[in-house]
Amino acid sequence: MPHPLAIRPALLLCAALFPLTAQAESVKLTLLGVGDVYNFTESEGRGGFARLNAVARAERAANPNTLYLFDGDMLSPSLLSGFDKGQNTIDLTNIVPFDLAVPGNHEFDFGPANFIEKVKASKYPWAAINITDADGSPMEGVGGVMVKEIAGLKVALIPVGQDTSPSVAATGDLKFLPSVETGISAAKSARADGADIIVGVVQTDMDNDRKLLKSHEFDVILSGDDHSYATAYDGITAYIETSIDGQFLSPIDLNIEVTEADGKRVIKWTPAFRFIDTANVQPDPETQAMVDKLSAGLDQTLNVEIGTTETALDSRRNVVRAEESSMGNLIADAMRAQTGADVAIMNGGGIRADRTYDAGTKLTRRDILTELPFGNVTILTELPGSQLLGALENAVSQVEKGAGRFAQVSGLTFSYDPSAEPGSRVSKVMIGGTPLSPDALYKVAVNDFILGGGDGYATLGGGRLITDTGAGNLVATDVMAYVEKLGTVKPAVEGRIKKLGQ
Template sequence: MSFPIRSTAFAALAAVLLAVSSAFAEPTTVTFVHTNDMDRMEASGGKGGLANLMAVVKAERAAGEHVIFTHGGDAISPSLLSGFDKGAHMIDLLNAADVDIMVLGNHEFDFGPKVAMERIAEATFPILGTNAIDSDGEIIDGAIASWTTKAGEFTIGFFGLVTPDTTEVSSPETVSFASLEATSREMSAKLREEGADLVVALSHTGIEEDFDLVNAGTGIDILLSGHDHLLMSYYNGKIAMMESAAQADYVSVLEVTMDRVERRGKQRFVWSPSFRTIPTAGMEGDAEMAAKVDSYLKKLSLELDVEIGTTTTQLDSRRASVRGGENAIGNLISDAIRKGVEADVAITNGGGIRGDKIYDAGTVLTRRDIQTELPFGNTTVKLEVTGAQIVEALENGFSQVENGAGRFPSVSGMTVTWDAKAPAGSRVKSVMVGDSPIDAAKNYTLAANDYIAGGGDGYSVFKDAKNLIDPAAAQLMALMVVDYVEAAGEIAPAVENRLVPAE
C-alpha cells in the first residue's frame, strides 16, 4: 500500500520541480547581423557589395539558431543606377538578400515621398519609419511603427528612427520627423507593455544624436545605427550601440545572450553583448547574389549609353587643360553642382575630371560621357565658409599649377584674378562673388565634391567648415551633371573669364 503513496508523492514532487524549472527560460543567444548606408550593389577594390554581404549573412545564419539581419537605412540612393530607376534595383536585391528588418534613411527620400512609398511597397521585408510622419499625422504609407520577433522564449521589439536632419539634406516634402528622444521613450514603454524583453532601436541617426539617445535614458537596450559611415561598437554596461561603416566593406555582428535570473525572489531579465567585426575584403562572395548584381550592372551599362543633350561648344577635358587654366568642362561641372545644392559659389578640382578627351562642338553627350569624366563616385557637399576660407582654398588651388597638380580649381559664381608667376600662397589678386568683392568676414555657401571638402588635394581649409550637406547626405556629382545637361537639352559652356590671369 505504501508503494503507490510514494509513487504519487514522487510524481507530485516531480511536477512541482518541472513547473519551477519551466518558469525560468533557457539562456538564448540572438545574433544581429547589421549593415547600413549601402547604395553600391557591387564590390569595389575587392570589398563590400551585396555578394560579399550575402556570404556573411548566410554563414551567420548557418552558424546561429536565432539570427536577425538588420539594415540601418540609405539604400535606394545615391548611385548611378538609382539615378535612372530611382532605387528599384536595390529593393529587389535586398528582397533577394532576405533582410529581416530595415529602417528608412535620409536617402530614401531623395526622390520625394511618393517614390519612397513606392520603394517601401516593393519590399518583401518590413521597413520601420516610426518617427517619419506625413501631413495626415500618420507614419508614411507602407512603413511600420514597430516589429517584434521571438528568440527562444524571449521577445525582441524593434522601432525605427530617422534623423530630423532629413528635412534639410533630402527631399521629404510633406514628411516630417518627430523627436528622437520622445519617440524612443514612447516606443520603448509601449513595446515593454506588449511583452518585449529586449528593445532595439534601428536608427538612421548622426553620432551626436546616437549618444544623446544613449545618455537620455529612453529605455532602449540596443541601438543599431547608420548615417555617419562609422565603424563602431559601444557598450556602457547598460546600452549597446553599433554601426557598420558603409557599403558592406565591413559587416558588424552583435551577439546577445538573454536569460532570466531570480533576484530577491523575483525573476529578472538579463542580457549581455558580444561584438564582432567582419571585413569583407578578399572574401568569396555569394554566387547567386553575384549573378543578380551582374544582371543589374549590365542594365546600368545600357543606361549609360543614353543620350542626354548636345554641347554646341567644344569641351576639352585633357589633363593639361583641366589642370592649367579655366576650361569649359570645368565650368559646366562647377555650374551643375552649384545649382544642384543651391550654393552661392562652387569649387571643384581638375584632378577629379578624368576623361582626357575633346568633345567637338555639336557632340551629343551620353550619361557614359559624364561618368567617364567623373569616375570616382564623388558626391556634392554644401559647406558654409567665410570669404577668407574661400581665398585660402583658391590659393591652394593655384599653388602647384606649374606642376600640373590636380588641385587646380574650376569655379562657379566667382571671378578670380590670379598670378601664376607670384609665389605660391600669394597668387590670388582679387575675388568677386557675383558683382561684389569677396568679404573675408562674410559667410557664403559653397558647393564642392566630398574629396576636397574632406581636405583632399591640399584643401585642408575646408575641414573646419560647417557642413550644410555632408557626404553622408550628399548626392552623386555625376548625376547632378547628368540632370543639369538633361534639363537644358542643349548646353554651351565656354571659357568666360572666371579665372583671369593677372596682367
C-alpha cells in the same frame, strides 16, 4: 531496504526548507545590422550586395534566432540609381530580405511617391515611428515598433528615421518628429509593455547616437548615417555604427539567460561583437548573377571617354564639405559656363564619388555620373546680392559638422571665419573682381535641390527664374558637355574660398 516511495516525504521536506533554484534558460540572439549601402557592386574587393547577402545567409544558417536589420539609405545616391531611382537596391535586397528596414534620408531623394513605390516592391517591412503624412497619419506602407517573438523572448525593434531629412532630401509634405525624443519614448513604452530586449534601428548622426545611448532605454542600438564603423558597450547598451556599402559588418550575439526570481522573470545578457571584413567573404552566387547583369548594362553606356584632366581632382567627402575642391571647381565652372551665369553654387553634399583622380586621368561619363548621381537639374535664377550673401552664410554655417551645405563656387571668392556665430561668418565677397553689392542683381546657377531650400538654402528662393525648373539640363549633363567641349580641363584649388584664422 525501504520502498522508494518512502523517501518522498523527506525530499519534499528538503525542498520546502531549501527551495530549488530555477534552471536558467539560455538563448543566443544574433543581430546583423547594415546601412548606407549605395553601390550595388564591390569596391576594391570589398562590400556590395553580393557579399552582404552572403553574410546574411550565413548568419541565418548559423543561428535561426537572427534578425537582419537595415538602418537607412540605399535607394540613392549611386550611379545606377540615377537611372532606376533605386529599384536595383530593392531587387538585390529582395534576394535575402531584411527582417526590418528603416528609411534613411536618401530614400526620399526622388520624392515620397518613389519611396512608396519601392516599399510596395519590397519583400520585407519598412518602418519608422517618427515619419508621418502631413496630417500626422501613418505613411503608406511604413509601420511602427515591431515586436518579434524569438525563442520565448519579446524583442522590440524601435525604427527611427533622420529628423533632418526635410533639409537634405525631397521629402515633400511628410512630417519628421524629433529622432531622439521619439525614439526614447517608444523604447520606454515597449519596455513597459513587456519587451525583454529593446533594439534601436536608427538613422541618426553620432551626436544623436550619443543621446540615445545616454538614455539607457535601449539594450542595443544599430545606427547608420555616419558612413563609419564603430562598436561600443557601456555595460548597459551595446552600440554598432554600421559602416558603408556593407564593407565591414559586425554581427552581435546577445548571450541571454532567462531565470525566475521571486516569481518574476529575470533577463540578463552579455554581448559578443564579431567583425567581418567582407574582403574575405565569398559573394552570394544568386546575387552576383544579378550584379553582373546590371554591370554589363551600365558599362555599355558609361565607359565612354569625354576628356582628360591635366590636374589632380579631389572629391573626397571631407574635402567637398569643408574646403575648396578641384572637383567642386570643375562642377561649378561647368554650371556657370553652360548657363552664362555670373556665379554658380554647388552644395558639396551633392558631390558623391569620394575619391581622387591623378593628373592625366581620362574622364568618362561614368566618372561624372558617379560624382553627380542625384539627377539634379541646373537652374539659372536672378538674385540680389543680399540673398546671395545669405546663401554663402548658409554654406558655412555648419562647416564644423561636415554638413553637405558647404558650397563649391565659381565666379566669386569669399572668406569666412568658422569661430564666428553662424550667419556672421562670411566676409570679402568678390564677384568678377568687384565687391558684392547687396542691391545688385546677379545671375546665379544652382541645382534645383538647393533652389528649393535643400541643405538649408531657403535664401535662394524668391528670385526671378531664368531657366524653368522643368527645362534645365541635368548638372551631370552640363559637366559632361563642358568637359567634352574643352577636351582637356585643368581645375585647381586657387583661393576661391579662404578660411580665416589659419
